[in-house]
Amino acid sequence: MNEMRTAMLLLLCLTLPASSTTSHSPKVSRASAPVTHKVVAPTVAPSSAPSLAPVPASPTPSPLSPAGPAESPGPAPGKGPPIPATKNGTLDPGQMAALQSLGVAVGSDPCGQGSHQILICDESTPFRHLLFLQLQYCPLDAVLTEGALLNLTSLQALSFLDCPMLPVPLPSQLISSLASLSCVASLGRAAGHEDQPGLPGVWVSHLHDLVDLTVIDVVLNVSSLELILANMSVLHELTISNTSLRGPLPKVWPINLTSVDLSLNHLQGPLPSFFGQLEHLECLDLSGNNLTGHLPESMGKLRSLQKLQLSSNKLVGPIPDAIINMTLLTYLDLSNNNLNGSILSSLATLTNLRYFDLRNNAFRGVLPLNTTFINRLNTFRMDGNPSLCYNSSITSSKVVSGLSPCDSNGFPLPNPGSGGPALAPGNEFGPSPQPVEGTQHSHKRHGPKTIVWAVAVALGAIIIFIVVAVAVSRWCRWKE
Numbered sequence: 001m002n003e004m005r006t007a008m009l010l011l012l013c014l015t016l017p018a019s020s021t022t023s024h025s026p027k028v029s030r031a032s033a034p035v036t037h038k039v040v041a042p043t044v045a046p047s048s049a050p051s052l053a054p055v056p057a058s059p060t061p062s063p064l065s066p067a068g069p070a071e072s073p074g075p076a077p078g079k080g081p082p083i084p085a086t087k088n089g090t091l092d093p094g095q096m097a098a099l100q101s102l103g104v105a106v107g108s109d110p111c112g113q114g115s116h117q118i119l120i121c122d123e124s125t126p127f128r129h130l131l132f133l134q135l136q137y138c139p140l141d142a143v144l145t146e147g148a149l150l151n152l153t154s155l156q157a158l159s160f161l162d163c164p165m166l167p168v169p170l171p172s173q174l175i176s177s178l179a180s181l182s183c184v185a186s187l188g189r190a191a192g193h194e195d196q197p198g199l200p201g202v203w204v205s206h207l208h209d210l211v212d213l214t215v216i217d218v219v220l221n222v223s224s225l226e227l228i229l230a231n232m233s234v235l236h237e238l239t240i241s242n243t244s245l246r247g248p249l250p251k252v253w254p255i256n257l258t259s260v261d262l263s264l265n266h267l268q269g270p271l272p273s274f275f276g277q278l279e280h281l282e283c284l285d286l287s288g289n290n291l292t293g294h295l296p297e298s299m300g301k302l303r304s305l306q307k308l309q310l311s312s313n314k315l316v317g318p319i320p321d322a323i324i325n326m327t328l329l330t331y332l333d334l335s336n337n338n339l340n341g342s343i344l345s346s347l348a349t350l351t352n353l354r355y356f357d358l359r360n361n362a363f364r365g366v367l368p369l370n371t372t373f374i375n376r377l378n379t380f381r382m383d384g385n386p387s388l389c390y391n392s393s394i395t396s397s398k399v400v401s402g403l404s405p406c407d408s409n410g411f412p413l414p415n416p417g418s419g420g421p422a423l424a425p426g427n428e429f430g431p432s433p434q435p436v437e438g439t440q441h442s443h444k445r446h447g448p449k450t451i452v453w454a455v456a457v458a459l460g461a462i463i464i465f466i467v468v469a470v471a472v473s474r475w476c477r478w479k480e
C-alpha cells in the first residue's frame with residue numbers, strides 16, 4: 001500500500017518532462033553528490049578510496065546515473081592492484097551485526113547479492129560499508145537502538161517503510177553523514193493509534209545536512225514546519241504528507257528546494273510571498289490543507305515551476321497575472337477553492353500546460369480559451385463554476401463539459417426550465433431536462449446538429465399545422 005503511494009507521489013513529479021532528475025534511484029546518487037567526501041568510511045585506509053563507488057565521480061550530480069539499488073551491489077571490476085584478494089570485500093562485521101540486531105534478513109554477504117532493493121554498499125576494502133539502507137515491514141517488536149545506529153554512520157540514505165519502532169537519538173556522525181531520510185508509516189503513531197507518541201519534530205529537525213526529506217503517513221508532533229526546516233539549508237526535496245502537520249507555512253525556506261510536497265496536512269494561513277525566492281522549485285504541492293488568502297503575485301518568480309497543485313484549500317481571489325511568467329508549467333490544479341474573478345486570456349500563452357483543473361471555484365465571465373488551446377491539454381476541468389460560461393464561436397461545446405454557453409452579455413444562459421422565449425423549440429425534444437443537466441442540455445443546442453434538428457422540428461410542426469388546417473377546412477366543407 002504505502003510503497004504504492006510513495007511510488008505514486010514520485011510519479012506525480014516524474015510525469016513532468018524535465019524533472020527526470022527527481023526519480024527514485026537518482027535520489028541516492030543525487031543525495032550523495034554534495035557529500036562525496038563522506039563516502040570513505042572512517043575505518044578505511046586513505047589509499048583505498050574506491051574509484052567505482054556508486055557515487056557519481058563527477059562533481060555535478062548526473063541525473064541518470066545508474067546507481068539504482070539493484071545494480072549497485074554488483075561486484076566491481078577491480079582496479080586496485082594492491083590486494084586483489086579483497087577486490088569484492090564483504091560487509092563490515094560491525095555493520096553486519098547492526099543489521100542483524102535490527103532484524104534485517106541478510107545472507108552471509110548482503111553487499112554481494114544483486115537482488116537487494118534495500119541496501120547499497122560502497123566498494124571500500126577490506127570491508128564494504130553501507131551507503132543506503134531501507135528498513136521495511138518491520139515486526140512489531142523490532143527495536144531501533146543507538147548502538148546499531150552507531151555502527152551505521154557510513155549511511156548517506158536511510159529509509160523506513162512500515163516500521164513502527166520508536167525513534168532513538170541519532171549519533172552525531174550519522175547526523176552529519178545522512179543526506180536522505182525517508183519515513184513512511186514508521187517511527188511514530190499511525191492515525192488511529194492514539195496511545196503511541198507521534199514522531200517528534202525535534203528529532204527530524206536535527207538532521208540539518210539532509211538533501212532529501214520524506215515523511216508520509218505518520219503523525220508528526222511539531223507546532224510548525226519552520227522548526228523542522230530551520231537548519232536544513234541544503235535541502236532539495238521535501239515531502240511531508242498526511243502527517244497532521246499544522247501551523248503556518250514557514251517564512252524562510254531552504255533556498256535550493258526543487259520539490260515541496262506538503263499535501264494532506266492541516267496547514268493554515270496564507271501562501272507566503274517569499275515563495276518567489278525559490279527559483280529552482282519545480283514541483284509545489286500544498287493540496288488538502290486549510291490555506292487561506294490570495295495567490296500572491298510573487299508566484300510569477302517561480303520560473304522553474306512545472307507542477308503547481310493547490311487544490312482543496314480555502315484560497316480566494318483571482319489568478320494573478322504573474323502566472324504567465326511560469327512558462328514551464330505543465331500541471332496546474334487549483335480545484336476546490338474559492339477562487340474568483342475572470343479567467344485570464346493570457347493563460348493561453350502557457351503552451352507547456354497539459355493538466356489544467358479549475359473545478360469547483362467561483363470564476364465568472366467568459367472563458368477566454370479557444371478550442372485549439374484546450375485540445376492541446378490532456379485534462380481540462382472547469383465544472384463547478386456556476387458563473388462561468390463559454391463563447392461558442394471561439395470554444396467548441398465538445399471541449400467544455402459542465403459549462404453553459406454565454407449569452408450576448410457574457411452571462412451563462414439560463415436553464416431551459418426557467419424559461420427563455422427563444423428556446424421554445426428545445427422543449428419539444430421530450431421530457432424537460434432535470435435542473436442538474438440543464439447546462440449540458442442547453443449548450444448542445446448550439447451545435448450544427450441541433451440546429452438541423454430544430455429546423456426539422458419546426459418544419460414538422462408547420463406540416464402538421466397545414467395537414468390539420470386542410471383537415472379542418474375539409475371537415476368544415478363536408479359539414480356544409
Ligand SMILES: *[C@@H]1O[C@H](CO)[C@@H](O)[C@H](O)[C@H]1NC(C)=O
Pocket residue numbers: 075085088089090109112
Ligand atoms: C567475489 O564475487 C564473486 C562473484 O560475485 C563470488 O563468487 C566470490 O565468492 C566473491 N568473493 C568474496 C571473497 O566474497
Ligand SMILES: *[C@@H]1O[C@H](CO)[C@@H](O)[C@H](O)[C@H]1NC(C)=O
Pocket residue numbers: 093094095096097098099101145147148151
Ligand atoms: C557494532 O559493531 C561492533 C564491532 O565493530 C560490534 O561488536 C557490536 O556488536 C555492534 N553493535 C551492534 C548493536 O550491532
Ligand SMILES: *[C@@H]1O[C@H](CO)[C@@H](O)[C@H](O)[C@H]1NC(C)=O
Pocket residue numbers: 196197198200221
Ligand atoms: C508532542 O511532544 C510534546 C513535547 O514536545 C509532548 O509533550 C507531547 O506529549 C507530544 N504529543 C504526542 C501526541 O506525542
Ligand SMILES: *[C@@H]1O[C@H](CO)[C@@H](O)[C@H](O)[C@H]1NC(C)=O
Pocket residue numbers: 189190191217218219242264
Ligand atoms: C494517512 O495516514 C494514515 C496513517 O497514519 C493512513 O491510515 C491513511 O490511509 C493515510 N491517508 C491517506 C489519504 O493516505
Ligand SMILES: *[C@@H]1O[C@H](CO)[C@@H](O)[C@H](O)[C@H]1NC(C)=O
Pocket residue numbers: 205206227230231
Ligand atoms: C540550528 O542551528 C543553530 C546553530 O547551529 C542552533 O543554535 C539551533 O538550535 C538549531 N536549531 C534547530 C531547530 O536545530
Ligand SMILES: *[C@@H]1O[C@H](CO)[C@@H](O)[C@H](O)[C@H]1NC(C)=O
Pocket residue numbers: 233234255256
Ligand atoms: C544552492 O545551489 C547553488 C548552485 O547550485 C550553490 O552554489 C549554493 O551553495 C547552494 N546553496 C545552499 C545553501 O546549498
Ligand SMILES: *[C@@H]1O[C@H](CO)[C@@H](O)[C@H](O)[C@H]1NC(C)=O
Pocket residue numbers: 265266267288289290
Ligand atoms: C480546516 O479548518 C476547519 C475549521 O477550522 C476544520 O474543521 C477542518 O478539519 C480543517 N481541515 C483541515 C484539512 O485541516
Ligand SMILES: *[C@@H]1O[C@H](CO)[C@@H](O)[C@H](O)[C@H]1NC(C)=O
Pocket residue numbers: 300321322323325
Ligand atoms: C514577468 O517577468 C518580466 C521580466 O521577465 C517582468 O517584467 C514582469 O513584470 C513579470 N510579469 C508579472 C506579471 O509579474
Ligand SMILES: *[C@@H]1O[C@H](CO)[C@@H](O)[C@H](O)[C@H]1NC(C)=O
Pocket residue numbers: 316317340341342
Ligand atoms: C472575490 O471574492 C472576494 C471575497 O469572497 C470578494 O471580496 C471579491 O470582491 C471577489 N472578487 C470578484 C472579482 O468577484
Ligand SMILES: *[C@@H]1O[C@H](CO)[C@@H](O)[C@H](O)[C@H]1NC(C)=O
Pocket residue numbers: 348349370371372373
Ligand atoms: C487560439 O488561441 C491562441 C492563443 O490565444 C491563438 O494563438 C490561436 O490563433 C487561436 N486559435 C484559433 C483557432 O482561434
Ligand SMILES: *[C@@H]1O[C@H](CO)[C@@H](O)[C@H](O)[C@H]1NC(C)=O
Pocket residue numbers: 366391392393394406407408409410
Ligand atoms: C464571442 O466571440 C465572438 C467572436 O470572437 C465575439 O464577436 C462575441 O462578442 C463573443 N461573445 C461574447 C459574449 O463574448
